[in-house]
Amino acid sequence: MKIICVARNYALHAAEMKAEVPAAPIFFLKPATAWARSGEVPVPPFTARLEYEAELVFRIAQGGRNLAPRTLTEIVDAVTVGIDFTARDLQARLKAEGLPWEMAKAFDHSAWWGLWCPLTPEWKNTPFRLFRNKTLLQEGYGKDMIFSVEELLAAASRYFTLEPGDVLFTGTPAGVGPTYAGDVLQAYWGETCVGEAYVLKGD
Secondary structure (H helix, E strand, O other), X not given: OOEEEEEOOOHHHHHHOOOOOOOOOXXXXXXXXXXXXXXXXXXXOXXXXXXXXXXXXXXXXXXXXXXXXXXXXHOEEEEEEEEEOEEHHHHHHHHHOOOOOHHHOOOOOOEEEOOOXXXXXXXXXXXXXXXXXXXXXXXXXXXXXXXXXXXXXXXXXXXXXXXXXXXXXXXXXXXXXXXXXXXXXXXXEOOEEEEEEEEEOOO
């Protein structure tokens, strides 16, 4: 399983990060060991600022290489809400030094997602939300993506062979921020809570 992630796919998030809106999708990968399957996310010892980024996540059912944009349901079979956890201070330092920043994004337990939901025709207009201890942190809609999921899948397949079971994180809307040990993060797809992530004190 690959976890394929997209950077800066919402204009307001790019603005809050003081970054340019990209002209083409920007991808990075997380390994299978990044999946916080249990929902428990220890704060890593190498960061003083662990941040949440709520995102729509799609499960790839039909893979391939160099795909042309196709009907979404030909490639994916489910959607949910996930969290891309980021060691923001480490990422900032690596960026400032002109270095790759996978260490700030792809560490163990840095990717969590909730229960899979059927993909309906109204998915672009269905809100996804992230709460911390019942307080709203982020809200977004698929319709506000800069690059559509179809475009993302076609572009990603130029670089990585897509395989059944891979997942695609599609970028975060505005509102990212820090999270702390003891936080309970609840992810909602529409009115349905798809799961909770538990931030724990690290070693």
